[in-house]
Amino acid sequence: MKWVYIEDIAASKDQEVEIRGWVYNKRSSGKIRFILIRDGTGILQGTIYSTEKDSPLFKKFDELTQESSLILRGLIREDKRAPAGFELSIKDIEIIQIAEEYPISPKEHGISFLMEYRHLWLRSQKQHAVLQIRTELIKAIRDFFDNKGFRNMDTPILTPSACEGTTTLFETEYFDQKAYLSQSGQLYNEATAAAFGKVYCFGPTFRAEKSKTRKHLIEFWMVEPEVAFATLDDIIELSEDLITYIIERILEKNKKELDILERDTEPLERIKKPFPRVTYEEALAQLKEKGSKIEWGEDFGSPEENIMSEIYDKPVCITHFPAKIKAFYMQPDMERPDLVLGVDVLASEGYGELIGGGQRIHDSGLLERKIKEFNLPKEDYAWYLDLRKYGSVPHSGFGLGVERTLSWICKIKHIRESIPFPRLLYKIYP
RNA sequence: UCCUCGGUAGCUCAAUUGGCAGAGCGGGUGGCUGUUAACCACUAGGUUGUAGGUUCGAGUCCUACCCGAGGAGCCA
Numbered sequence: 001m002k003w004v005y006i007e008d009i010a011a012s013k014d015q016e017v018e019i020r021g022w023v024y025n026k027r028s029s030g031k032i033r034f035i036l037i038r039d040g041t042g043i044l045q046g047t048i049y050s051t052e053k054d055s056p057l058f059k060k061f062d063e064l065t066q067e068s069s070l071i072l073r074g075l076i077r078e079d080k081r082a083p084a085g086f087e088l089s090i091k092d093i094e095i096i097q098i099a100e101e102y103p104i105s106p107k108e109h110g111i112s113f114l115m116e117y118r119h120l121w122l123r124s125q126k127q128h129a130v131l132q133i134r135t136e137l138i139k140a141i142r143d144f145f146d147n148k149g150f151r152n153m154d155t156p157i158l159t160p161s162a163c164e165g166t167t168t169l170f171e172t173e174y175f176d177q178k179a180y181l182s183q184s185g186q187l188y189n190e191a192t193a194a195a196f197g198k199v200y201c202f203g204p205t206f207r208a209e210k211s212k213t214r215k216h217l218i219e220f221w222m223v224e225p226e227v228a229f230a231t232l233d234d235i236i237e238l239s240e241d242l243i244t245y246i247i248e249r250i251l252e253k254n255k256k257e258l259d260i261l262e263r264d265t266e267p268l269e270r271i272k273k274p275f276p277r278v279t280y281e282e283a284l285a286q287l288k289e290k291g292s293k294i295e296w297g298e299d300f301g302s303p304e305e306n307i308m309s310e311i312y313d314k315p316v317c318i319t320h321f322p323a324k325i326k327a328f329y330m331q332p333d334m335e336r337p338d339l340v341l342g343v344d345v346l347a348s349e350g351y352g353e354l355i356g357g358g359q360r361i362h363d364s365g366l367l368e369r370k371i372k373e374f375n376l377p378k379e380d381y382a383w384y385l386d387l388r389k390y391g392s393v394p395h396s397g398f399g400l401g402v403e404r405t406l407s408w409i410c411k412i413k414h415i416r417e418s419i420p421f422p423r424l425l426y427k428i429y430p
Numbered sequence: 431u432c433c434u435c436g437g438u439a440g441c442u443c444a445a446u447u448g449g450c451a452g453a454g455c456g457g458g459u460g461g462c463u464g465u466u467a468a469c470c471a472c473u474a475g476g477u478u479g480u481a482g483g484u485u486c487g488a489g490u491c492c493u494a495c496c497c498g499a500g501g502a503g504c505c506a
Contacts, residue, residue: 025466027464027466027468027469028462028468029462029463029464029465030461030462031462031463032462032464032465034465034468036466045465045466047464047465049463049464051463065457066456079464081464081465081466082464082466083466101440102456104441105440105441105442105456105467107441107454107455107456108441108442108455109441109442110441110499111498111499112497112498112499113441113442115498183506186506207505209504210431210503210504210505211503211504212431212500212501212502212503212504213501213504214501216505301502302502326506327506329506342506344506356506357506399506
């Protein structure tokens, strides 16, 4: 008998098939019994009908517990009464394992309990929907860059020095040396961009910051494009194109999942180019008008990000930040050397920074001065400075956080649900 | 790291002024011919986070600690 996945069930209408999966729920009503089976691709209702109370099928049905694994065989029928529109008339139940009492019942649970059972919580419908969208999101990101001729050049996770210099790194042993888990592939991207023109890296990044918010993960995934000869304006446009492409794809491919998540898609549907662009100083004026006490030279906190997303109903690009609050490699504005050609793209609906990036310094002398100014060990940046000696060109890039983007698209309350196994402050289980 | 709130059955929660520790869900048993987180009846299930203190008596009050949540800060 043919083994089919529930997502493909329509093609097997009026045929006898085999469904392999787990008991999602079961109900009985005298002579008729229902099994909801999930197989990872969907949930299907199977029915058993018998006039005999102790028929062999009923006996097997009665043994089943929530999440028991089994193979059902039977006829696929169209039936309006079934949740999926199709139903399986069960002719045979093959039990693989009877599950022990499953801790996650179909009723409500607290977050700390669910997080402790994250390995099982993944089976629940909403978690499943979020992660289903995640796989489409990652595919869309790759397609976007691949279709534009970008080369995927992944960068190392183990790095020799505190390349960023500023934020907290995870340290590990590397034979007789120290190594650090990567916080960004950007510096290496600049090298591959000079070799391949336009590149992107896509991988996990690690930040040992003691952040305890709904927007931060200790380990998260980031896609970072880098383009030789590109200016700030070029990569702002690239950011807009990427975000609109992603949104369009998810709206097209993940209707079912967005529906399960009860996501109002209207705010996503209006996300089209161009996005509003404001400079840091213009944003500051808008924020003060709305009552913020932020002063020039301060970075935006989450109250400021929230105000910005109240003002605009699309992602907003903020540019020209004070140099002192941004990284050492950011290209200063020629007319205002105290500002840098950086851009942060803030999501709508209060989801904070999706993208951070900008134009990089390509002048060798200036970069050396900045390294000194930021008190960074020059030896560690010898190879990076080489890139400015051998055919240096203006170049720009950015990083987009996958989990922030996914949280926003799914409108979930906390970023911890946007990755199968979140690493959170002090929490590394399961 | 700071502020606020919380920790009672497997889960979600209740317990009046300090006075018998309780309900729903889940589990078990039985019933029901179309259920949709089914429903109905019965039933088992407790070191009230830990340690100490006040009191005739503490889930409730006090002290310390542990754990969790929300927020802030931190954060290319």
